[in-house]
Structure formats: C-alpha cells, structure tokens
Amino acid sequence: MGEVVVTRFRPSLITGNKDYHQITEDLCRPVEQKPPLSWILAFTVSAALLAYGVFTISWTIFYGIGTWNLNRTINWGWDITNFVWWIGIGHAGTLISAILLLFRQWWRTGVNRAAEAMTIFAVMCAGLFPLIHMGRIWDAFFIFPYPNTRGPVWPNFNSPLMWDVFAISTYFTVSVLFWYTGLVPDLATLRDRAKGFRKKMYEIFSFGWTGAAKHWQRWESLSLVLAGLATPLVLSVHTIVSFDFATSVLPGWHTTIFPPYFVAGAVFSGFAMVLTLMLIARKVLRLEDYITIDHIESMNKIILVTGTIVGVAYLTELFIAWYSGYIYEQFAFFNRVTGPYWWSYFGMMLCNVISPQFFWFKKFRRNITFTFFLSIVINVGMWFERFVIIVSTLAREYLPSSWSYYSPTWVEVGIFLGTLGLFLTLFLIFVRVAPVVAIAEIKHVLKYTGVQFRDKNDQWHNHDLDAPCHTTLDVYEDSHHGHHGRSHDTSTSDAQTSSSPQAIGDVAVATEEDDLKLIEGIGPKIEAVLKAAGIKTFAQLAAMKPEEIQQLLDKAEGNFSGNIPETWPEQAALAAQGKWDELKEWQQKHKYGRK
Amino acid sequence: MARKIVYGLYNSEEALKSAIIEAQRKHLEIDDVYTPFPVHGLDALLGLEESRLHIAGFVYGLIGFLVAFLGMSWINTVDWPIIFGGKPYWSVPAYVPIMFECTVLFSAVGMTVTFYVVSGMGPGVKNPILHPRITDDKFCIAFDAEDVSESDAMAFFKATGADETGIKIIGKNE
Numbered sequence: 072m073g074e075v076v077v078t079r080f081r082p083s084l085i086t087g088n089k090d091y092h093q094i095t096e097d098l099c100r101p102v103e104q105k106p107p108l109s110w111i112l113a114f115t116v117s118a119a120l121l122a123y124g125v126f127t128i129s130w131t132i133f134y135g136i137g138t139w140n141l142n143r144t145i146n147w148g149w150d151i152t153n154f155v156w157w158i159g160i161g162h163a164g165t166l167i168s169a170i171l172l173l174f175r176q177w178w179r180t181g182v183n184r185a186a187e188a189m190t191i192f193a194v195m196c197a198g199l200f201p202l203i204h205m206g207r208i209w210d211a212f213f214i215f216p217y218p219n220t221r222g223p224v225w226p227n228f229n230s231p232l233m234w235d236v237f238a239i240s241t242y243f244t245v246s247v248l249f250w251y252t253g254l255v256p257d258l259a260t261l262r263d264r265a266k267g268f269r270k271k272m273y274e275i276f277s278f279g280w281t282g283a284a285k286h287w288q289r290w291e292s293l294s295l296v297l298a299g300l301a302t303p304l305v306l307s308v309h310t311i312v313s314f315d316f317a318t319s320v321l322p323g324w325h326t327t328i329f330p331p332y333f334v335a336g337a338v339f340s341g342f343a344m345v346l347t348l349m350l351i352a353r354k355v356l357r358l359e360d361y362i363t364i365d366h367i368e369s370m371n372k373i374i375l376v377t378g379t380i381v382g383v384a385y386l387t388e389l390f391i392a393w394y395s396g397y398i399y400e401q402f403a404f405f406n407r408v409t410g411p412y413w414w415s416y417f418g419m420m421l422c423n424v425i426s427p428q429f430f431w432f433k434k435f436r437r438n439i440t441f442t443f444f445l446s447i448v449i450n451v452g453m454w455f456e457r458f459v460i461i462v463s464t465l466a467r468e469y470l471p472s473s474w475s476y477y478s479p480t481w482v483e484v485g486i487f488l489g490t491l492g493l494f495l496t497l498f499l500i501f502v503r504v505a506p507v508v509a510i511a512e513i514k515h516v517l518k519y520t521g522v523q524f525r526d527k528n529d530q531w532h533n534h535d536l537d538a539p540c541h542t543t544l545d546v547y548e549d550s551h552h553g554h555h556g557r558s559h560d561t562s563t564s565d566a567q568t569s570s571s572p573q574a575i576g577d578v579a580v581a582t583e584e585d586d587l588k589l590i591e592g593i594g595p596k597i598e599a600v601l602k603a604a605g606i607k608t609f610a611q612l613a614a615m616k617p618e619e620i621q622q623l624l625d626k627a628e629g630n631f632s633g634n635i636p637e638t639w640p641e642q643a644a645l646a647a648q649g650k651w652d653e654l655k656e657w658q659q660k661h662k663y664g665r666k
Numbered sequence: 667m668a669r670k671i672v673y674g675l676y677n678s679e680e681a682l683k684s685a686i687i688e689a690q691r692k693h694l695e696i697d698d699v700y701t702p703f704p705v706h707g708l709d710a711l712l713g714l715e716e717s718r719l720h721i722a723g724f725v726y727g728l729i730g731f732l733v734a735f736l737g738m739s740w741i742n743t744v745d746w747p748i749i750f751g752g753k754p755y756w757s758v759p760a761y762v763p764i765m766f767e768c769t770v771l772f773s774a775v776g777m778t779v780t781f782y783v784v785s786g787m788g789p790g791v792k793n794p795i796l797h798p799r800i801t802d803d804k805f806c807i808a809f810d811a812e813d814v815s816e817s818d819a820m821a822f823f824k825a826t827g828a829d830e831t832g833i834k835i836i837g838k839n840e
Contacts, residue, residue, distance in 0.1 A: 091803035228738045233764070260702070274792060307763065515703040
C-alpha cells in the first residue's frame with residue numbers, strides 16, 4: 072500500500088518548509104531589526120508630505136475654506152472626492168478579514184493584518200475631509216447627538232450626512248477593535264522576545280495575554296462574531312456614503328444603482344491599495360514565503376471581478392440615462408462624456424474598466440511588476456471616478472446661468488498630499504512596531520496550507536480547505552493518529568477515486584484490509600485489537616453488533632472505557648458501500664462518533 | 667495566595683493532545699493549557715464549555731438597537747419635533763441606518779470589553795508567563811502542585827515526552 076498522491080486542488084499558501092519557530096522569527100524580524108535604509112528614506116518622504124499636509128490644513132483652518140476654489144455651484148470638490156476615495160480604500164481590510172473569514176478563504180491569513188491596518192489609516196484620512204470641510208472645525212462636536220444647552224438642538228437623523236457620521240465612526244471603532252484583538256497574541260509574542268524598554272511597552276500593549284486555552288476559545292468566538300458584524304457593516308458604510316449622493320435630486324446622482332456600484336468600487340480600489348502596499352512590503356520585509364504569488368493572483372481575481380462589476384455599473388448608468396427619456400439625466404451623462412471634464416471620464420473608463428481586463432490572463436495575474444503597475448493605475452482611476460461623479464455633475468446643473476468650472480488650489484492639492492503622507496507614515500510606523508503578517512493565524516493554518524503538509528492535506532479533505540473548523544473531528548483523529556488530522560492515507564484509495572476525479576490514475580491500490588481508523592472512535596490501538604480478532608474490513612465490522620465489539624474491547628489489553636462502539640457498525644456500513652461523503656457528513660453531525 | 671505551578675512544554679499540538687488524553691486517563695487534574703495559537707479541539711478535550719460571549723454580543727446589540735430607536739423616536743416626536751422634508755415626525759424608515767450602526771457598535775464594543783474583563787486582561791495587566799516560548803512554538807500543560815504532586819507531574823511529563831519542564835510560583839503577593 073503505497074503513499075497516495077492526489078492532485079493538488081489549491082496552491083500552498085506558506086512556502087519554504089517553515090516550522091512554528093521559523094514563522095515567529097521571520098515575522099518578528101522586521102520589527103526587531105534596525106530599520107533598513109529604504110524604510111528611513113520612505114519615512115522621511117512621507118513625514119515631509121504629512122508636514123506639508125499639516126501646514127495646508129492649518130492654512131485652511133486659519134483663513135477658512137475660502138482658500139479652496141469651491142464656489143456657489145461646485146461646493147464639493149477635491150475634499151469630498153478624496154473623502155470618498157479614502158473611504159473606498161478603507162474597505163478592503165474588513166473585506167479580507169471578515170468576509171473572507173466567513174467564506175473560509177485561508178489565503179486571507181497572509182494579508183489580513185496589513186489590510187486591516189490599512190483600513191484604519193485610510194478611514195482616518197477619510198474622516199479628516201468632512202471635518203475640515205465643515206469650515207469651523209472647533210464646532211465639529213455639534214454633529215454628535217447629546218443633550219446640550221443650545222435648545223437642545225439635535226442633529227437631523229433623517230439626513231444621510233448624519234448617517235455618515237454614525238457609519239464611519241462605527242466602522243472605524245469596529246475595525247480598530249477587530250484589528251487590535253487579532254494583534255494582542257502577536258504583541259505577546261513580541262513581548263516574550265523583547266528586553267528592557269521594548270518589553271515594558273509590549274507588556275502594556277499585549278494586555279497580559281498568556282495563551283490559555285479558554286482565552287483562545289473566547290478570542291476565536293469574539294473574532295468570529297466581530298467578523299459577522301463587520302460584514303454587513305462594511306457593506307453599509309459605502310452604501311450610506313452613496314446615499315449622500317443618491318438621496319439628492321441631482322441628475323446623475325439620484326440613482327438606485329449607487330449603493331452596489333459604490334461598494335464594488337470600494338472593494339476594487341481597496342484591493343488595489345492592498346496590492347500596492349503589500350507588493351512593496353513583501354519585497355522589503357522579505358515576506359515572499361507568506362505572501363506568495365498565489366495570494367497576489369487571488370487578489371487580482373477579485374480586482375477583475377469587482378472592476379468588471381464597476382464597468383457594468385458605468386454602462387448601466389449610461390443606458391438607463393438614455394432609456395429613462397428624462398432630458399436632464401440624459402444631459403448629465405452626455406456632459407460627463409463630452410463636457411469640460413471629459414478627460415476625467417475617459418481616465419476613469421480606461422483605468423477602471425479596460426485595465427483590469429488584462430487579469431483574464433494568468434500570465435498577467437501572476438506578474439508582480441505588472442500587478443504593481445496596474446494597482447496604481449486602478450487607484451488613480453478610482454479617484455477619477457469620484458471626481459467625475461462629484462465635480463462634472465455639479466459643474467453643469469439645471470440652470471445654465473449657474474454653470475461653472477472648478478480646479479483646485481495649492482491648498483487643496485496640499486491637503487490631499489498630506490493625507491497620502493499621513494497614510495504612509497502611519498503604515499511605516501505600523502510595520503516597525505507590530506508584525507505585518509498575523510503570526511498566530513499563520514501558525515494556525517500552517518498544517519493545512521504549508522507546502523510540506525500539502526500532500527497529506529489533500530488526502531481526505533481534498534475538495535475543501537475548510538478543515539480548521541472541524542474541531543471535534545480533529546480531536547479524536549489527532550489523539551489516535553499522533554499527527555495532525557487528514558491522515559487517512561494509504562489504504563483508502565478507493566475513497567479518493569470516488570470523491571475526487573482528479574485522483575484517478577494516481578491511485579490504484581487494491582486492499583484486502585480496510586483502514587478501520589476512518590470510523591470515528593477507532594484509533595490505531597483499537598484497530599489492532601479488531602484486526603487481531605480477524606475483523607479486517609468495513610463489511611465485517613458492519614455485520615457486527617455493538618455489544619459484540621464491546622466484548623472484544625473488554626477482553627483486550629488496555630483501557631478503552633472512553634471508546635463506545637455503539638455507532639461503529641453504522642459508520643462501517645457507509646464506509647463499506649463507499650459512501651464517503653455521507654460518512655463524513657455523519658461524522659460531523661455526531662460528536663465523537665456517539666449517538 | 668501563592669500557587670506552585672508545575673509545567674511541561676511539548677513541541678507540537680499533536681503531542682499536547684495525546685498528553686492531555688493521557689493525563690485524563692491517569693486522572694491528573696490539569697490546571698491550564700497554554701498554546702501559541704488556537705488549537706482546535708482543545709476545548710472539547712479539556713471539557714471547556716462553549717463561550718457565551720456571543721450571547722453577550724446579542725444582548726449588547728439589542729441594547730444599541732433600542733437606544734437608537736427609542737432615542738430618535740423620543741427626540742423627533744417629544745423633545746423637539748421638526749418636520750424634515752415634509753415627512754411625518756416619526757419617520758421610522760429614515761432611522762434604519764442609524765439603528766443598524768448603533769446595533770453593531772454596541773455589540774462590538776460591549777463584546778470586546780467583556781472579553782478582556784472576563785479574561786482578566788487589559789492595558790498594562792501583567793499575568794504570570796510560565797515560559798517565554800509559549801507564545802512562540804511550545805505547547806504547555808500546567809498542573810497546580812496542590813492537585814497533582816510535583817513528582818507525579820514530572821513522571822507524567824517524562825512519560826509523555828515533554829520537551830522541557832519547570833516549576834513556577836505565581837501570585838506571591840496576593
């Protein structure tokens with residue numbers, strides 16, 4: 072009975088034959104070593120941009136938003152464009168962390184930590200714009216509903232702008248909680264490796280994490296519920312941002328397609344930004360074993376899908392504008408394509424709709440240089456999209472006498488550059504104080520996706536990689552087998568052929584003995600007892616009564632009091648008939664193989 | 667009260683799990699188990715009950731929902747009624763986004779705070795660390811010397827192939 076080799080279904084997500092300690096070393100290194108020259112240079116540049124941003128924001132606050140080129144007609148310009156752009160970028164983190172967690176996409180583990188951090192920093196950049204746009208920033212607390220001495224005057228809860236306040240502050244809070252809770256065990260790892268002042272700091276920030284079994288259990292429960300909460304939340308945020316436009320009565324804005332179209336666009340731009348940052352980080356921090364080309368390809372596929380959804384939305388808008396027969400709607404879109412801002416419309420179409428189509432080809436999806444280039448193109452394109460929606464619509468409203476043109480002042484450009492500086496500065500600080508890749512989570516999936524474990528993994532759960540959720544199965548399998556899960560190798564070759572067509576040809580082992588360990592509750596010792604008693608196949612076992620098996624166990628040496636054979640014949644019957652999927656389902660329903 | 671903890675470190679989660687089963691066969695009472703990452707199945711092995719955090723999360727969410735709904739209803743109908751856009755004072759559909767956000771916010775914040783409080787964690791909290799490699803690559807079983815004598819524990823660790831053993835007195839000052 073030779074080792075069965077089954078065609079691999081999914082690529083390995085951790086390459087380089089890592090063990091747990093090596094993972095710790097690799098992922099802590101960027102934090103523990105002295106900053107490389109590239110980091111110092113990048114930090115200097117982003118800090119300079121940030122400083123310029125602080126200067127232009129101070130200028131705005133001191134002189135008022137008259138320093139911007141907004142006018143009576145075009146009262147939303149670069150500020151709200153940047154706001155929506157940053158909020159969109161802030162969507163990928165939660166999407167990767169929460170939605171991909173719920174969908175059991177294990178490739179998320181390599182990139183979720185950095186993407187979540189990116190989300191938080193992007194939301195900070197986004198939140199800045201409505202604040203300074205209000206004009207009198209010292210009165211910004213008026214937006215919060217609290218009993219006050221001004222009447223009390225309450226905010227207007229029926230306004231989408233008020234919904235924005237709630238949506239964005241909730242999104243920011245939940246993202247921080249989710250991110251930090253995931254970070255605590257890794258900060259504890261850093262704490263236990265650090266010395267002196269750094270140890271004291273990590274002691275404070277790791278919250279006294281010990282890694283106790285109960286804490287891990289609660290931690291996982293918390294992560295799962297937060298993911299469940301964050302999933303509708305992330306969809307609600309950009310939906311509500313789109314309401315800022317969709318609930319108005321302007322042609323080109325007043326459309327029901329906006330929420331899904333904005334959410335798809337947000338995911339699209341968010342993934343592009345994750346790629347931009349991670350492609351640099353993986354190179355500079357030498358994380359190629361954890362963020363593999365397969366991760367990049369997976370993200371490129373999402374970019375292709377969301378980019379195409381966005382493209383469909385653009386075309387639908389155009390079609391519906393024409394089909395509505397409503398002259399103002401028709402004009403709004405005619406103006407977008409041929410009006411004074413035609414260049415932004417074509418920039419948007421080129422960057423967002425045409426460029427991702429390259430990702431239909433595997434060669435491009437797996438080309439790092441091309442991906443990096445395209446990720447920047449997409450970021451630019453998504454900025455154009457928001458500019459098109461906001462500025463080109465406002466520039467040509469109902470009344471031709473109010474038509475106007477707008478281009479930004481140096482202050483507005485400076486604030487935008489400043490938010491880029493803020494974003495990069497925070498990200499660069501982050502890579503120096505915390506692991507960019509989630510250490511504990513990588514260790515958790517190592518035995519499911521690590522390159523050296525892959526072939527074993529493919530034996531049984533080859534058609535799904537959701538293995539880590541089969542908790543109770545793992546316990547008993549592991550305790551009996553001595554190594555982790557998925558060890559139903561060798562003699563189950565017939566099972567492989569029935570459950571995975573790809574395996575045909577790789578396996579051709581006829582057996583006289585069955586692997587009785589596949590029965591939940593039977594381990595190597597009990598198998599030996601049974602085989603010694605002449606019970607070697609599933610068919611034989613299926614023909615027995617539980618009492619008979621119990622008698623055999625009682626007679627045998629060793630303590631088998633924990634192993635109750637009440638369901639073994641039933642399971643064996645399924646196995647004997649080759650109903651592997653049904654057996655697997657049965658075993659998931661019945662804990663520990665009990666009734 | 668000071669407690670004397672006898673611990674053993676294993677190199678893999680598989681070794682840890684078989685050692686736990688062995689300890690239960692020998693009726694040795696395990697004080698706690700520490701791992702570098704969530705090892706699935708430990709809760710069932712150790713007989714830990716399912717976490718009730720998600721129930722707390724539901725309750726917090728319900729509170730958030732009610733605060734938002736009742737708060738906005740009271741403000742718009744009793745405290746300061748204003749007509750917005752020709753709609754009725756009590757225009758519930760417009761409350762939906764904020765009710766949703768408050769549900770999520772209360773639930774997430776409440777659950778997270780509860781998690782840290784019931785687990786005895788928080789900013790600056792120092793819990794005893796048995797061994798620095800537990801957060802790296804070692805899997806630890808700890809016995810309280812009150813429940814399992816030191817010699818029994820050491821014999822057990824030797825028999826189950828523990829990589830390293832140690833004794834630590836914790837909670838001296840209490």
